[in-house]
Amino acid sequence: SKGGEAVANEEVRVLLRDMHAAGKPIAALCIAPAMIAAAIGKDLSPQLTIGNDEGAAGGIEALGAKHVNCPVKEFVVDEKNLIVTTPAYMLGQNISEVAEGIEKTVAALLNMLED
Numbered sequence: 536s537k538g539g540e541a542v543a544n545e546e547v548r549v550l551l552r553d554m555h556a557a558g559k560p561i562a563a564l565c566i567a568p569a570m571i572a573a574a575i576g577k578d579l580s581p582q583l584t585i586g587n588d589e590g591a592a593g594g595i596e597a598l599g600a601k602h603v604n605c606p607v608k609e610f611v612v613d614e615k616n617l618i619v620t621t622p623a624y625m626l627g628q629n630i631s632e633v634a635e636g637i638e639k640t641v642a643a644l645l646n647m648l649e650d
Contacts, residue, residue, distance in 0.1 A: 538610075539573070539594050539596075539597020541570075541572075541573040541594065541595070541636055543570060547570065547574055548573075548574040548575065551574045551580065552574070552575055552578070555575065555579065555616060555617070558617065559617070560618070560619065560644050560648060561616075561617065561618045561619070561644075562618070562619045562620070562640050562641065562643075562644040563618070563620045563646055564585070564620070564621055564640065565585070565622065565624050565625055565650075566585060566625060568583035568620040569585060569591060569598075571600070571620075572582060572594075572598035573598050576595070576598040576599030577598065577599035578599070579599075579616050580599055580600060580601060581600050581601070581616045581618050581622030582602075582611055582612075582616075582618070582644070583586050583595055583600050583602060583611065583613070584602065584603050584610070584611040584621065584622055585606045585620075586604070586605060586606075586625040587605070587608065587622075587626065587647070588625060591605070591625070592608045605621070605622055606636075607623070607626035607628075607633060607635075607636050608635040608636050608639075609621070610636055610643060612643055617627045617647055619640050619644050619647070621636040621637060621639070622636060628631060
């Protein structure tokens, strides 16, 4: 509810920063990309998605990240920062369409681990 004023839990912020520094890929679903923006947005300017909700997207951008509109069955890859995000239930009307986006996100994450 704090939008662009959100502050990440310090332990989460340190974990995400350390994972990024170690070159480990990160995936986030549903509203969790907003937490990534709050934790490391100003440092890394990651490309993230929560779907197409203008309010949430504006909050993500205010936290230093770049929001990319995305349908529920798809995902966004930030190659530079090794972050994969999908809207999931931010947009999903049923479990099958949410599952499709999540499955694609997990596959993209696993591909990053192989590289």
